[in-house]
Amino acid sequence: xxxxxxxxxxxxxxxxxxxxxxxxxxxxxxxxxxxxxxxxxxxxxxxxxxxxxxxxxxxxxxxxxxxxxxxxxxxxxxxxxxxxxxxxxxxxxxxxxxxxxxxxxxxxxxxxxxxxxxxxxxxxxxxxxxxxxxxxxxxxx
Numbered sequence: 001x002x003x004x005x006x007x008x009x010x011x012x013x014x015x016x017x018x019x020x021x022x023x024x025x026x027x028x029x030x031x032x033x034x035x036x037x038x039x040x041x042x043x044x045x046x047x048x049x050x051x052x053x054x055x056x057x058x059x060x061x062x063x064x065x066x067x068x069x070x071x072x073x074x075x076x077x078x079x080x081x082x083x084x085x086x087x088x089x090x091x092x093x094x095x096x097x098x099x100x101x102x103x104x105x106x107x108x109x110x111x112x113x114x115x116x117x118x119x120x121x122x123x124x125x126x127x128x129x130x131x132x133x134x135x136x137x138x139x140x141x
Contacts, residue, residue, distance in 0.1 A: 003023065004021075004023045005020060005021065005023075005027070005028065006018045006020070007019070007021075007032075016034070017031065017032075018032050018124070020044065030043065030044050031043035038131060039109075043116050047082040047084045047093060050082055050093065050096075050129075051081065052080070052083045053072075053073040053125050054098070054123075054129070055079060055080040055098070056078075057124055057125035058078050058100070058120065058126065059076050059078045060071075060124045061119035061120075061122055061123035062078075062100070062102070062115055063140065064105070065114075065116075065119045066104060066111075066115045067113055069111050069114070069115060071104050071111060072104075072105070073102050073103065074104065075101075075102060075103045076101070076102045076104075077100070077102070078098055078100045079099045080096055080098055081096065081097045082095075083097070085097070088093040093131050094131060094132070095128065095131060095132050095133075095134065096132075096133045096134070096138065097133075097136070098120065098136070099135075100116060100139045101137075101139075102138070107139060112139040116135065
């Protein structure tokens with residue numbers, strides 16, 4: 001299985017502009033630029049897209065982990081926060097933090113902790129990323 005995303009860039013780094021697209025059409029010539037990446041310009045940026053991909057992948061993996069334990073969530077919510085810092089080597093994604101909340105009938109804390117840790121280490125995007133991934137996982141009652 002292969003999935004594709006593409007980017008087009010025109011101009012120099014600071015004043016140029018680009019677009020990103022996906023084969024599914026969910027992103028279709030979505031604008032990005034220096035200002036959307038390093039300031040608060042309108043459009044997206046690679047770090048935001050990584051955060052969304054990680055949140056989506058992790059949440060699906062968590063549902064699978066819970067299912068393996070015989071648990072079905074009513075609702076799972078994940079926010080992935082990517083930290084993008086300038087270090088000696090240049091701009092680098094240095095951390096990803098997952099904030100996770102789940103409403104899972106019949107789950108106890110031990111089952112929740114096992115499922116969230118399994119999803120954190122087992123999600124394909126977690127395995128792809130070569131950075132420190134932290135997480136806060138809350139089970140709602």
